Amino acid sequence: MNDYIVSSLGEFWQAAGESCWPGCRGALVRVSAMTSGLRHQMSYFDAVRGLSAQLVVLGHAAVLAFPVLFAVRGTDGRLGARPDQFHVQSYGVVIFLVLSGYLITMSVQRRRRDPAYGFRAYLVDRWARIFTPLLPAMVAVVLIDRLVFSGGATSRFIVLRHDLTTVVSNLLMLQDNAVLRQAAAATGQPLAARSLGSAAPWWTVALEWWIYVGFGVVALVLLHRPTTARGLLALPALVFAAATVLGTVEGGSGLMLAWLVGFAYAWWAPAMQAIPRSVHAGLTLLTVLWLWWCFDVVHLGVYAPTVCVLTGVAVVSGFHMLDWSAVLGPVRRPVAFVSEFSYSLYLVHFSVMIWLVHLVEGRVTGPELYVLLVAAGNGAGLLWWWSFERHFGRVRNALRPLVTRRSSPRPQRSPVL
Template sequence: MSTPIGAGTGTDGHAMSEMASAYLDALRAAGANMVIAAHVVALYFHAVDPYSLGNLGVAIFFLLSGFLIMQSMLNWLNKPEPRFPGFFADRVARIMTPYVPALILITLANVLLIQSNHSQGGANTGLLTFIGNLLLLQDHAAFQGLEVAGIDLSWRIRSYNSAEPFWTVAIEMWIYVSMGLFVFCVLKRERIDRWLGAALVAVALPVLIWNAAAGGGKSLTLIWLLGAIAGYLFHVWRANGYPGIRFVGTVLLGFGLIALIGRAGKVGFHPYDFQTATLMAMVMFGVLALLMCVRNLPGVLRGSVNFLASYSYSLYLAHNTVLIVVLENVRVESTWLHVAIAVAAAHGCSYVLYMAFERHYRIVGRWLRPKFERSLAPRGTLQPSSAAADLVTGGPAAVTRQER
């Protein structure tokens, strides 16, 4: 769910190596497949994920997301105002370009092909749930806070039945909004329309706060912030030419790995535990620092990793529904053959979703930016002409790599 790469290149001339970029891509692809493995175990073998692979995949996504989005925000600070509308438009495009068609297709699959109920309580099918998922309000902090207060609403919006992974997408989106508002509008004093700004704060800030201490992942906001801190430190480090990179990478990797093994042996491996996630971050970014020193990368390896990572977000969105459709509609004697068919179908359908929608997110972002700039502009300010908006956003022909 998190990431294209390219966040490592900057204007200071110290570009991220191809090996380091491939490593981030590999983490993204691995995270999506860990989540698939967890759902296969649950659906086809009726067992609890024994190695916390699903939670590990989500934790990796949030660490990568924080790392890359922090660098994206720092890059946006070098652009002329307005900056928050452009940043926000890019995030919406990156999240929603495959998400909306995936939601529509998943809804149709649940109506036509899926008979089982995957509800955690509350509303998980029907028009209200569809609209709630479309607006990324599934399992919103307000619902969870009411549950803690003893008020569990029967119409509480959940992820749309088989679309169980959607709960993390909503959290990630509202973290983006919260952090964008903080960086651009609080720290940099950029002005936006007060009423729309207040509405965004009212929806996004509770998600940021709640998921720092509770929510499905218990501390996903803090895990995202760990990645963001690493992203900021790498940004500053890059500007200085990465001094002592081998030593720092070795220390981070060695200390983090030894401590992580020790903690897992003592209390078990729980990726959502903040201390465990901190040690995971040390290992992940320690390896990244060491790979920054490796320049040569075989073309076959680069192409393979890039391919697997390219559709990882679409895979994250669609895989659970495809697994359930195959489980309920394809009859095979061998469980392992059933699993192989389901996993292959999940990858195939997700790649089609990527080709049809996800890969076009930059085009959607360029289309959205001037519209967001007009909508979020403070009342009474002069609106830029379409030509001026093109200059600010890079023009209709500009294509820039964006991080997620």
Template sequence: MLNRFTSDYLLLLRVIASHVVVAGHAASYFGIMSFSQWPNSPYFQSSAVIVFFFLSGFTIAWLCDCRRKDSGYSYQNFLFDRACRIFIPLIPVLILYAVLEYFFYRSIRHPYPYSYNLETFIANVFLLLPQPFSNAPFGTNRPLWSVAQEWWLYIFYGLLALSISKTHRYVKWGLLGLFCLSISFTVLDIAGRGKDLGIIWFIGAGTWLLTKNTVSKKIPSYALAGAATLTTLLIFVHSLWPEDGTYSVAWNLTITAPLVFTTLLASRLKTTLIPKVATGTIEYMSQYSYTLYLSHYPLMEFIYRTGYFKDSPWLGFFAVTLGSLVLALSLASVFEFRYKQYRNFLWTRIAGFTRSPVTTESR
């Protein structure tokens, strides 16, 4: 199990990363906070996505490891849980922007007309975005590619860590087919056909395994602290920055290395990181972070295209940031906050297809 300090640390990283993505995109649109944008530095928003992939790999490896000890928890349970976590907030956002973009861009030219169609919408519903498929993110919601990559990594890793419990033959073959499809996504991403983030995801998963490893526990804490400090300083080495300010193998690893060492160090600490008075607020912010990531970009794109705040960039920055938060909270209150309720309801409707009981996730 995770100790409290590690849990707090990862939670805080998740909250910070999700809000940095929003602030980074807003800064990019309105040309402010140049220190956070290329070429003055790699894009802060892209670096935050690298953090997301590390956290995702760590969390899924931890989840599978813990659930594997539970009686009756299987690959189909895992996939159902993950599908509900991903798609219950995702599909409403896709539908909402399918409608809104129709009205948004009646008088303004759509910036991505080739991706605003029924075929692309359906491809996004099933997250068929990375290689070997060539489908674009739907409409103006460009960050959806990263959600698709994580989804296929879930499918791939889940079967490596868990087994398919006794079930109907066609369900078993369907799960195996889905896993086989995920292999191509995973291999191509790790081979560099994506944005080299699959490597980071598996480093995150490996970090969870290292926290339990008796050999890694023998490394002195001061050595971990020193390694974390040195690898953090590497972030300022310009030769390691990606050519376009987004992603590269070297830069992805540069961002990830201090995360590995600090997480290992955090696993040894017997205290808390987040003050008790702030715990509720941080946990609340983490609960809408996924919806915030899903919904902010099209809103910013539209406001930018209309020319609003052209002469008041800082006002525009705060307007789109606040607007994104309000929209995310509105959507999350209906979907992300309640996804476990919807999951349990759906499970009761399809329980006949599998014989494994649903479990309640802690995440």
């Protein structure tokens, strides 16, 4: 998942210097002045983002390397994570969504006052951030899946799907879509598709995309220079995005709540900053203890609504409770480095692990396989970031003139004589 599971720290601070906090009354207060302390605290989000990505990698490696301990056979005959256990890979997705809700909302809040920034520019930004590494990853997954599992070979852990419906669905971010799943059940037509090939975790990328679309419509169309025509044009996208996201609730998932908690902290950021650090510290401690009770005593699932809400509060109040620039300052560069390639890591690590398990299983011990999977997953993620993801800014800049309209110059006032 995530951004998060795609976040955009660079865009966040670039935008922060261009606009004012919305909601400020009286004299306008420049964002750069209000956030001078926060600017140096962003290492906290880098650390949390990098940690959550590593949790996903470590958890998936554990299931694949030690299936006797962490996996169970499902109805399709494949091995998957045991539902009665706490799995760090799933919890990493929850954290990703919290970060996404907070950071994307903060970025949009700071840029809404720019007349040149609207829904189109926002969607181009999000598309470039997500698809720049995703499109080549789709090609690689199809080609290498077919190479590794040639001759009718299968995986013990996943069902490989490379049919046209699956490819198109993944291109359109419609894999594992709740709306299409309901439509398929009602019509009997093969409308629902799963993630492409060995890239099983990509369902969270699609969920994130539709959250972005729905949020963008609300924040940049309905609440930002709204008109009846704009609202009517955006309504179908909003309805589909909302139905897609809310459809995840049917299975008891509270993932959307994790994103909404991050959103709430960002939307009302000035009020949150005004709360004393001691209160945020107490709130963080309380939610951590509550989470322990949820997991150890009540045995709630990782995606349970209560868990998702508490995680959101713990993560963002945790940001406000300390001067993280002092705590993380000495390790700021390595923390930022690990965070930088976390999205690429999320995209490619699982496929690389599936390929390796198929190729070397039985030739190495469980611990050896575990180390190999973690190392290979991180290496592949770093390579994918260097080859593709780090160029997303160029893709965005190339697309913007094609999609967005130039803003009309503001009329100059006539001099008062």
